[in-house]
Amino acid sequence: MDGAITTRRSLDDFGILRGTDKSSLNHDFLRHYERILGRLRDEPITLLEIGVFRGGSLMMWEDFLPNGRIVGVDINPECAQYAGGRREVEIGSQADAVFLDDVGRRLNPHVIVDDGSHLADHVILTFRTLFRHLRPGGIYIVEDVHFHAGPGAPHWRGTSDTPPQDVLLQLARMVACPGTAGDGEREWAHQVDGVEFFYGGVAIRKRGTRSREEVAARRALVEQADLPRVWAAYAMHAYNNTLDLPDAVDAIQRAMQTEPRNPEHYEVLGQILEKAGDLHGAIEAARTAVELHPSDGRRRAWLDRLRAQGPIG
Secondary structure: OOOOOOOOOOHHHHHHHHOOOOOOOOOOOHHHHHHHHHHHOOOOOEEEEEOOOOOHHHHHHHHHOOOOEEEEEEOOHHHHHHOEOOEEEEEOOOOOHHHHHHHHHHHOOOEEEEOOOOOHHHHHHHHHHHHHHOOOOOEEEEEOHHHHOOOOHHHHOOOOOOOHHHHHHHHHHHHHOHHHOOOOOHHHHHHEEEEEEEOOEEEEEEOOOOOHHHHHHHHHHHHHHOOHHHHHHHHHHHHHHHOOHHHHHHHHHHHHHHOOOOHHHHHHHHHHHHHOOOHHHHHHHHHHHHHHOOOOHHHHHHHHHHHHHOOOO
């Protein structure tokens, strides 16, 4: 069992053979993971797992991902012995945000699995530190959240006032209904494509981005449709995916040419300019949107928020 198993087995097969408690003999996580990660099986991805223990999980991932780079993190220096083949081990604490940030920045992983200390403060800190380094379209998995329910929950709380499942449930609410998120939470909701709960675990999918080629292909269709609402939708789509400000502004201006008094177009322009860091331009666009529809309290609140950040034009 020292060498990687090369037959085309299921992830659960490998989990049983490597003795990890993720298999169907124990927590039964792996049937979920194979469904969630199956599309990546043959890709040259980087998988980062917090918690090495006896190395069985790292070997399982190496078996399942024949072209993958497998990196484990553990606080115990003895876990370095489980490096080898396509397996690497980083020694450090998941309570150390500087260490985690450095690892995440260097690896830029496609998949992150937190099977570390399970302490609530560690789980939350690790997620908030590493998720930003997860690649677009990547998967972040938190295991054993069921530890934080029932009579044993206080043991796993650490210094956190909140159990991790509550943080992740709130994230799921923000993703499903982003309009309910506070200003400080909108960026989190925007980064996440979906949140899936299953027994004992949570999988968070990071929103992917489209290539410039894909966006250009969509622009050709938008030009063919030549509808103002489609130009407006394309403007935001183009900027979110390529950060091509001239392309996005040109698109929303096409919509304005046909519907010069539609406040929605000025709102789109303002949102794009705000994201691009052009606060003055965003304020001007928001003010026009409010002037075109004075009774819209939501847009007026948006304009007030923008004005509070900078000079009133």
